[in-house]
Amino acid sequence: MSAPAKPPPQIKLGTSRFFDPHVDDRLITEEGEQILDEIRRHWVTRLWPGSQVVLGMIAFGVMPQLGHLWWLGLVLGVGLGVRGFWGMHVEFMDRFVVTNLRVFRVNGVIDQNFASMPLSRVLDIAMQRPFWGQIFGYAEFVFESAAQDQGLREIHFVGAPDARLHLFQRVVISAGLTGRVQADIASGD
Known part of the structure; x- marks a missing residue:
């Protein structure tokens, strides 16, 4: 059997x-x-994507100073943030x-x-x-x-x-x- x-x-x-x-x-x-x-x-691979996230946050911070062009800060902030988080995730997935x-x-x-x-x-x-x-x-x-x-x-x-x-x-x-x-x-x- x-x-x-x-x-x-x-x-x-x-x-x-x-x-x-x-x-x-x-x-x-x-x-x-x-x-x-x-x-x-290695963590050093996340420095550039992390700096993009920080730059995106700075772009959000300057939105009030841009007046009627506030949307430029919004678009730049969202773009840099998404690009930075995506870059960090790509590095995380590499094993x-x-x-x-x-x-x-x-x-x-x-x-x-x-x-x-x-x-x-x-x-x-x-x-x-x-x-x-x-x-x-x-x-x-x-x-x-x-x-x-x-x-x-x-x-x-x-x-x-x-x-x-x-x-x-x-x-x-x-x-x-x-x-x-x-x-x-x-x-x-």
Whole structure:
């Protein structure tokens, strides 16, 4: 007598995908895939959108001084505010995930992009830390693999770069030729 078949994974519909990238839904739980690190973009990526929101608030503040042209302040304030909040949300939705089987990236709000690469295909990881990255604590990672046309070649604005580089190297070395890592090895236990 065979075991009953597992039901297929549930697909979530609705607007929640516009507000959260749902990284956990993309795991292959049947294979025992576990998240080792979920990397959000560094806070410095929100400085420009945040400054646009502040400029929009200033535009609202000067509306009384504009007299009969008050609507210019309104239009400018709404435009800058919407653009700034949208920019912050786009940065929030960009996630890079390291699991015990693969690395993948999810980004985008209206059109979501997903790129994945098994750990066994990662040949080399390079870290580039620009001047401002040294000041604010972020770096860019460049993944070299057998297939160069994947969406995971460059990951920008990675916070805590030294610890993350160490994790990547440990995971890739542990994966070896099998492409699988035991979760306790990757977590340092």
